[in-house]
Amino acid sequence: MNATPPSMAFEPRQTSVCRNIRRAGEGLFARLERGLEAEREQLGLWVPVAVGIGIAAWLSLSNRLEWLAFCCGAVALATGGLALPVGARLRQMLVLAGLLACAGCLLIWGKATIFGAPPLPRAVFLEVTGEVMAVNAVPAQQLSRVSIRPIEPVALPPLIRVNIAAADMPAGIGRGAIIRFRTRLMPPAPASLPGGYDFARRAYFQGIGATGRALKPIAVLRPSEEAPPLRNRLFAHILQQADGDGAGIAAALATGDQGAIAEEDAEAMRRSGLAHLLSISGLHVTALIGAVIFLLMRVMALSRRAALSLPLMLIAAGGGALAGVGYTLLTGAEVPTVRSCVAALLVLGGLALGREAITLRLIAAGALVVLFLWPEALAGPSFQMSFGAVIALVALGEHPRFRAFAAVREESALRKFGRSVAILLFSGFAVELALAPIALFHFHKAGMMGAFANLIAIPLTTFVVMPLEALALLLDVVGLGAPAWWLASRALGLLLWIAHAVAASPWAVVTAPVVPNAVFGMIVLGGLCCLLWRGRWRWIGLAPVAIGIVIIVTTSPPEILVTADGRHVAVRSADGGMAILRDRAGDYVRDMMAESAGYDGALAAMADLPEASCSRDLCMVALSAGGRVWRLLVTRTGDLVPKSTLAGDCARADIVVADRRLPSWCRPRWLKADRRLLARTGGLAIDLDEGKVRAAKVAGDAHPWIARPSERWPRRRSD
Incomplete structure (x- = not known):
């Protein structure tokens, strides 16, 4: 029997840990490469996402050091990608992602430095x-x-x-x-x-x-x-010709100016999920361009010589492009309109060249144009809702099962109508799901019945209201537009009736308190992962979406809200309602405080609460939260309060809120939010269950739109 060599006795009997880790890493890298190769057609869609991450980082971070740190981190990511094998998809993805994110941050930083207007230091x-x-x-x-x-x-x-x-x-x-x-x-x-x-x-x-x-x-x-601009003249003309409550909507559809829409009608449109009809976007631009192309094709086809010898589609596409550009300029070139116009121009170019348009790439191209010209638009609800809705619709339309369901086929008229209704409902639900997180983040409420309202409102607006309004404007040239205006006004009245009827439903909206930026960003990136990828791994994006939704649902709303000037204070009452300190506050203040608290109802007067004890100058409210009773003291007037009264009330209170500077001997048990503190923090949202205070201002915020009261005024402008 052979003896075992001495050297083998000291060799490990298992594969080393380092070798296992290396093999696992190589296997993971190979799987990622196969997945990215299968998704190679989708990789370009992430270019505007990477640029947007850089822009969002500059808007979210506070000062130059943090902005530079982000840029350095992005460049480090690109540099790390260079360590991967040459030609690897992951290498290209990491390098481009890092460089594009850094470029996005530098883009908005540079625009803010060069083109922005510093605010007045003080009133x-x-x-x-x-x-x-x-x-x-x-x-x-x-x-x-x-x-x-x-x-x-x-x-x-x-x-x-x-x-x-x-x-x-x-x-x-x-x-x-x-x-x-x-x-x-x-x-x-x-x-x-x-x-x-x-x-x-x-x-x-x-x-x-x-x-x-x-x-x-x-x-x-x-x-x-100078004569008033065409947009202003058209706005005034429509308000003069149209009648009823829908006149403001008629003016908004033609000019993009919503200033003539009554607040109750605008709120009904928002609650019913129809507010997108008021913003000039893809629906309006597409309807206009399609109508122009259809009319040009019909008119030119009347001539046999033109039909046989001229490229009618090319001419009609050119006319539609001019109409789209003119409509965009007329309506003020807002973000949704620019995005829609750019996408429509690319589609028309593809049709004129006889090539099939790749819709998601057109959306990405439109997003890049908007971000390059107006990078600050990324933070606004207009940009986010416009692109979110379109991406959701296109992703749904490209899904094989939905495409098979929506394909044209030989069937009865009844089945065809039912299929069309189902397509509209599915599309509406997809849009509502995509827009709900955006609406909750910006407006703290989201419509839940918009899919059903849009089922009637979109065809009504596209095929009845807009054609009638266009016909009325054309007939006004010869003074015969009154009948068309009457019909358009009746159609707009029906649209408003639908909005008010849906908005009155108790299930019309769902509310939520303020959503943190990080949670919103996590939901957006997870949703983009689900919508832009095509492989099975796309569903990994559902994890951050689900986590974000759980955080939103479980977040406790604040018990106390204080505006930056300290004049307006709202508290959550024992019955779950909300009450405001000054019952004569305007609708804007009431709506702002209700939305921030995630409350969908009318605000009562604080003095009428059973848990409140109010005098002419002061109001003490007992709030039950976090397993204890908190006592809130707020000032109601600007009059001088005797020291004996104020000192005693301050000592009994846990929180004191005042729109003036309180003396040092006013010492509440937990928080004194007077003018001195609010000047540094801005408005406050106080969560008594967790004992947390959120401030509107960030300490050390160096963004250039932050007013610096310490600066001297007046300051002569440099030439």
Whole structure:
């Protein structure tokens, strides 16, 4: 019997751990390569996603150090990808993803540095002389928004926007006019509550450095000599010709200006899931271009010579393209319209060349154009809802089972009608699922019955309202548009009736409190994974979507909301309702606080709560949360409160909220939110169950639209 060599006695009897790890890594890499090779047609769709991640990082992170850290991390990802084998799909994906994310961050950073308008440091009351740059009427609010280039004083931002009441609007105000008025100018308003609408960011990129309200008398030093823009003339003409509550919707469909729509009608459209009809998007652009192509083809086909010798489709596609571009410019070139126009132009180019259009690639191309020109649009609901709805529809249409179900076939008229209804319902449900997280993030409510409302509203708008309105405008050239306007108004009345009927349902909307940015981003990336990939691994995206939904559902709404100025305070009552401190607060404040709390109902008066004890100056409310009773003290007036009264109430309270600076001897047990604190934090959302406070402002936020009160004013502009 042979003896075992001594050297083998010391060799391991199992494969080493390092070798197992290496083999597992090689196997995983091989599987990823096979999967990416199968998805090679889809990889280009992630280009705008990578750019968008870079833009979102700049908007979400706070300061230059964090922005530079993100760019360095993105470049490090690209550099790490170079370590993979040459020619590997994963290598190309990582390198491009890192470079595109870094480019997206630098793109919006550069635009904000070069083109943005710094806000006014603090509120000032002064007399302004300036040149009118634009006038936008808002009939629903009985005012006009006027953009002005200040002439005196010269220290003002280069562009300000003031509201002028309709009753105070003098004649002769238009583009080029010079006017003088008194006003209280303020920096553009930031978010009043955590997760609220940040007008300051939007105004910065629009070049608006201050806002205010012009006080009469308003002197016109030089009247305007220019005719109002075509869009304004068309807006006024439609409001004059159309009748009923739908006149504002008719003007919005033609011009994109929603200023004439009554607030109750706009809210009904939002709750019923029909608000997308008010924003000029793919539905409107496609209907217009399709109608122009159809008419041009029919008219040119009347000539035998033209039909036999001319490329009718090429000519009709060119006419449709011109109509789409003109419609986009007329309606203000908003994000959904630009996206739809770019996609439509690419489709028309493909048709003219005889090639089949790849729809998802067209969407990606439109997204890249929008992000390159307006990177800040990524943060707005318009961009997100527009692209989210279209991606969901196209992904559904490309699914083999849905495509087989929707394919044209020989069948009875009844079965064909039922199939068409089912296709519309499936499409509506897909859009509602895609838009629900976006609506919850921005508006804290999402429509649940939009699929059923759109089943009637979309055909009604596309095939009845818009053709009748176009016919009425054409007949107005010869003064015969009244009958068409009457029919269009009746159709719009039916559309509003549908909106109000659906909105009145108790199941119309679902509400949620403020959704954290990280949770929303996780849901969006998971949804894109499900919609853009085609293999089985696409369903991995359901995991982050499900986790995000669970977080949203289980998040407890705040018990106390405080606006940035400390004047408005809302609390959650013992019966689950909401109550506001100042019962005379406007609808905007009420809606803002209800939405931030995820509450869908009317706000009661805090003084009427049984758990509240209020005097003329102070109000003490007992709130049960987190297994204990919290006592909230808020000030109701600006009058001086005796020290003996205020000191005792402060000592008994856990939280004190005031719109003034409180003395040092006012010492509540947990939190004192007076003017001094709110100036640093902005609005507050207080969750008593978990003992957490969320602030609207981030400490050390270096974004350029943040007003710096410490800066001196006036500051002369550099030439």
